[in-house]
Amino acid sequence: MEPLWQDETAERGLHEEALVVDIAGFEGPLDLLLHLARSQRVDLSRISVLALAEQYIAFIERARSIRIELAADYLVMAAWLAYLKSRLLIPQQAKDEGPSGEEMASALAFRLKRLEAMREAATRLINRNRLGRDVFVRGAPEHIVTERKSGFDASLYDLLSAYASLRQRQAVTQVTIEKRHVWSLSDARLILARMIGDLDDWTALDHFLVRYMATPKERATAIASSFAASLEMVREGRLEIRQEEAFAPIYLRRGPNPIDAETLAEMEAARG
Amino acid sequence: MAEAQKYLPGVPDEEDEIEAASFDPRLEQEAERIAEALVFASAQPVSEAYIESRLPRGADVHGIMLRLKALYAARGVNLVQVADHWAFRTAADLSFVVQTDEQEVRKLSRAALEVLSIIAYHQPVTRAEIEDIRGVQTSKGTLDVLMEAGWVRFRGRRRTPGRPVTFGTTRDFLDHFGLEELRDLPGIEELKGAGLLSGRVPSNLNIPVPTGDDELAENEDPITQLDLEELGLLTPKGEEAD
Amino acid sequence: MAEAQKYLPGVPDEEDEIEAASFDPRLEQEAERIAEALVFASAQPVSEAYIESRLPRGADVHGIMLRLKALYAARGVNLVQVADHWAFRTAADLSFVVQTDEQEVRKLSRAALEVLSIIAYHQPVTRAEIEDIRGVQTSKGTLDVLMEAGWVRFRGRRRTPGRPVTFGTTRDFLDHFGLEELRDLPGIEELKGAGLLSGRVPSNLNIPVPTGDDELAENEDPITQLDLEELGLLTPKGEEAD
Numbered sequence: 001m002e003p004l005w006q007d008e009t010a011e012r013g014l015h016e017e018a019l020v021v022d023i024a025g026f027e028g029p030l031d032l033l034l035h036l037a038r039s040q041r042v043d044l045s046r047i048s049v050l051a052l053a054e055q056y057i058a059f060i061e062r063a064r065s066i067r068i069e070l071a072a073d074y075l076v077m078a079a080w081l082a083y084l085k086s087r088l089l090i091p092q093q094a095k096d097e098g099p100s101g102e103e104m105a106s107a108l109a110f111r112l113k114r115l116e117a118m119r120e121a122a123t124r125l126i127n128r129n130r131l132g133r134d135v136f137v138r139g140a141p142e143h144i145v146t147e148r149k150s151g152f153d154a155s156l157y158d159l160l161s162a163y164a165s166l167r168q169r170q171a172v173t174q175v176t177i178e179k180r181h182v183w184s185l186s187d188a189r190l191i192l193a194r195m196i197g198d199l200d201d202w203t204a205l206d207h208f209l210v211r212y213m214a215t216p217k218e219r220a221t222a223i224a225s226s227f228a229a230s231l232e233m234v235r236e237g238r239l240e241i242r243q244e245e246a247f248a249p250i251y252l253r254r255g256p257n258p259i260d261a262e263t264l265a266e267m268e269a270a271r272g
Numbered sequence: 273m274a275e276a277q278k279y280l281p282g283v284p285d286e287e288d289e290i291e292a293a294s295f296d297p298r299l300e301q302e303a304e305r306i307a308e309a310l311v312f313a314s315a316q317p318v319s320e321a322y323i324e325s326r327l328p329r330g331a332d333v334h335g336i337m338l339r340l341k342a343l344y345a346a347r348g349v350n351l352v353q354v355a356d357h358w359a360f361r362t363a364a365d366l367s368f369v370v371q372t373d374e375q376e377v378r379k380l381s382r383a384a385l386e387v388l389s390i391i392a393y394h395q396p397v398t399r400a401e402i403e404d405i406r407g408v409q410t411s412k413g414t415l416d417v418l419m420e421a422g423w424v425r426f427r428g429r430r431r432t433p434g435r436p437v438t439f440g441t442t443r444d445f446l447d448h449f450g451l452e453e454l455r456d457l458p459g460i461e462e463l464k465g466a467g468l469l470s471g472r473v474p475s476n477l478n479i480p481v482p483t484g485d486d487e488l489a490e491n492e493d494p495i496t497q498l499d500l501e502e503l504g505l506l507t508p509k510g511e512e513a514d
Numbered sequence: 515m516a517e518a519q520k521y522l523p524g525v526p527d528e529e530d531e532i533e534a535a536s537f538d539p540r541l542e543q544e545a546e547r548i549a550e551a552l553v554f555a556s557a558q559p560v561s562e563a564y565i566e567s568r569l570p571r572g573a574d575v576h577g578i579m580l581r582l583k584a585l586y587a588a589r590g591v592n593l594v595q596v597a598d599h600w601a602f603r604t605a606a607d608l609s610f611v612v613q614t615d616e617q618e619v620r621k622l623s624r625a626a627l628e629v630l631s632i633i634a635y636h637q638p639v640t641r642a643e644i645e646d647i648r649g650v651q652t653s654k655g656t657l658d659v660l661m662e663a664g665w666v667r668f669r670g671r672r673r674t675p676g677r678p679v680t681f682g683t684t685r686d687f688l689d690h691f692g693l694e695e696l697r698d699l700p701g702i703e704e705l706k707g708a709g710l711l712s713g714r715v716p717s718n719l720n721i722p723v724p725t726g727d728d729e730l731a732e733n734e735d736p737i738t739q740l741d742l743e744e745l746g747l748l749t750p751k752g753e754e755a756d
Contacts, residue, residue, distance in 0.1 A: 027625065030649025073650070114647055117710045122631035124700040126622070131690045133619040134609035136313035138602060142362055142370050142555035152421040154380040154388075156449040156668055157661045160458060162382060163389030164468035170407050171477040306611050308590030309604040313612045326611050348550030366551040369568055456671050462679040465641045466668075467658030 029077035032056065034112050044113045049105035050088050053081040084108070188225035190267050192233060192252075193259045202242060202251040205230070303331040304340060307358075317357035380421075384414050388423060392445070392457060393482050396427045396438035396489050415439075423448065428492040438492055454482040545573040550582055559599030559689055596689045606692065620663055626656050630665060634687065634699055635711055638669045638680035657681070665690065 026032040036055045037047045060078040063070055087101030099107075129135050205226065230252060233239045237257035243250045259267075306327055311318050324333040337351070337358055344351045344360075352361050362370050380388070387410055390402050403410055418424035427440035441454070451457065460479045463469045469477075488494060548569055553560050566575040579600055583593045586602070594603050604612050622630065629652060632644050645651055660666035669682035683696070693699060705711050 027648070028650030111647075111649070113708075114710045115649065117705055117708070118628060118632050118635065118647060121635055121699070121701060121705065122627045125631055125634065125691060126627055128700070129606035129609065129692045130619055131603070131692070133613075135606050135692060136309075136604040136612050137557040138360075138554065139313045139315040140359065141557035152378050152380050152417070152423075154385060154448075155664070156451070157664075158380070158385055159389050159392070159449060160463065160466075160668070161468050161658075162385035163393060164463045166386045166389070166406065167477055167479065168469055170405065305588075305590030305605065306608060309608045309612050310590075312591045312602070313604050348547035348552075349554040360554065362551045362555050363547065366548060369548050369551050370555045450667070450669075452670060455677075456668075458668055458679045462641075462668075464654075465652075465657070466661065466679075467654040467656065470654070 028071075029056075029074050030111065030115055032059070032074070033077070033108075034115055037112055044116060045109065047109065047112075049108055050085060052108075053085045053088075056081050057085075185225055185229055188222070188229035189233065192226055192229055192239070193264055193267055200254060202253050205250040205252055299328055300331070300336070303327045303333075303336050307333070307336055307340060311351065311358050311360055314359075317354045317359040319357050321356075323358070380417070381414070383411070384417050387414050388418050388441075388445075391418070391424055391439045392441050392454070394480055395440040395454075395482050396430070396492055397440075398430055398436040398438055400436060402439075426495050428488050428495050431491045431493060435493070437495070438489075457482060541570050542573065542578070545569045545575075546578050546582060549575070549578050553593065553600050554602050556601070559596045559601035559685065561599045563598070565600065594692070595694045597685050597695060599685060601689065603692075622659075623656070625653065626659050629656050630660055630683075630687075633660070633666055633681045634683050634696070635702060635705060637682035637696075638672070639682075640672055640678040640680055642678065644681075 026035065033052060033056055036059070037044060037052055039055075040047050040051065057078050060070065060074060063074075084101060084104050087104060089101075131137065205223070227250065230239060230241055230250075234241050234255065237255045238259050239255040240253050241250065242252075307323050310323055310326060320333055320337065323337070324331070327333055327336070337353070341351045341353070348363050348366055349360050350363050352359055386406055387402055390405050391397055394401065394405065399410060399415070415424065423442055423445040424439055425442050427438045429435040430438050446452065446454070458466070459481070460469065460477070463479070549565050552565055552568060562575055562579065565579070566573070569575055569578075579593070579595075583595070586593045590605050590608055591602050592605050594601055625648075628648060629644055632647050633639055636643065636647070641652060641657070657666065663686075665684055665687040666681055667684050669680045671677040672680050687693075688695065696702070702711070
């Protein structure tokens, strides 16, 4: 039986000639290592862990040289393999504590074998005769067996997912969402229209706005919107505007064509 | 015939040469098996024409069906003919076996699952606390359903004003959900790990470790017969309320 | 066929009289019919205990089920055992005839399939152990998919510090993959023999395991909503960032 992962080998990132590095094709460092081990074309119990370590490190180096973002896991594994390599190459000191290079190598070989065994098991499992695909149940069942005393059905999974989603939902809704207030152009226009009515003399824009600003945070949006609205109103002759120099205060006063009460009422009505 | 051959490994080729008139008994047997499986798996009675279309060429479908009918006649399940369709039915004299199961298994509603899970994790818990956690009122019917299922019980009364009744889960609850003890209920990390809680769990979300089944909490009083009568859950004089 | 003949009514069965001397063979026959009808009528596997509860007192339910199993072994519909339950299923070799267009078999991702196998072969297994075997983190939702399919369940908690939850497979898993019991998992004996299911790396050294983003190191505090806002990773007001 063809193992699943072999089917995918062709799509995997590593091609020996092309040297195309695509780390995304692998499910983590162990998957990559297993793939490299397979390329030694020997029984997994006879792979050369030293050669494997070298291949892995070379692969990672290549990936880094062409600036592929590598997850930390890959780098940690590379560092560990470099350490393993040094343990394998340098003879063990008598008083050296810790595991020998051979022990480390066999631990790695075990993990690769175990992962491969699980992949093969998965393939065999999925290729079994499956209910609903190869094997079928009675199409017209005549009763439902009730073996439970309660007469109610629910699984632990149902229970836990109900609880988890409830708690999460509730926890989220308990967060009070503060609406960030943004002055729209029409807001600003209306506010200006209300204020300008009785303005005979030059008055600073900021001065007007202060009373409309609930919090200092609104300052920027209020000034931006009302300045834009005031330019429009100048064009319509409803107000006049003056500024001494850049960043100086902006002064406003009633224009030659002021907003009468009727127009203002219309504007208020339009705003709701 | 060649088609049937494909399905029957081990049947020698030469037999194929014999014309349909003398149908190979082994093919006959295979045709029987196919007819059986087809009728079994179908949600509706299966027409003889359809069965024939699935049988090896040359098979005498009607003869096969009649033989199967005879074969099953004395069994617990009979093959019955409905017009020109075929179906399996429980033998008429055994219908009592199948029909005594009148109690249908009902799925718990979402609300009931939520309330049950809150009681499981937060016990001993009062109704007000359940509502507080869910953010909605709990209908009386929901708790009734859980009581009826035998999964929820009155545990005691909280020693607070109003002495509210506290709820807890039962031994049957543990049995049904395959838990050995309440402490086996997964905690926040495990719910997260299993993908039941999404990654960004709000920091204000705490999942309590439920307290043991039988012990009362410090601020709990045991529930008495009198309490039950008072709550209208038990008619006076200790008659069984159902 | 000769074997089937033996159990058909009206055919005396001397062998039975010798073994179950106390039990009337005709009652035995009746018990067989009832068991057959019960299991045949249900799409879900039926527990042996339930069948027993419906049989005349004293009937050897297991013996009956095994005889029925043998009786149906060569037929188009087989009696199969799923853990301590029984079910009728179409014979696997007939899948090509019974197949319809509407068949729906859950498609599993490679990762989900791998996790499923690891749970099946290593159960009871914790999430950390699954990740140790695969060498990568299990994405959220992978376990969720398997649990939703009804193939994987929370089994219990490991009696080690932290009491991690363990996972196992369900009866539906056995049913779906046509396994009588876990011992029937393909190659499980060989894997056990090779020490590949011991879960113990034969060395006192562990190679790097994935850093679980769920777990915090001892010297870490969990990141709070406030921190995230401060860091500009989350817009204020707790809106879902996605």
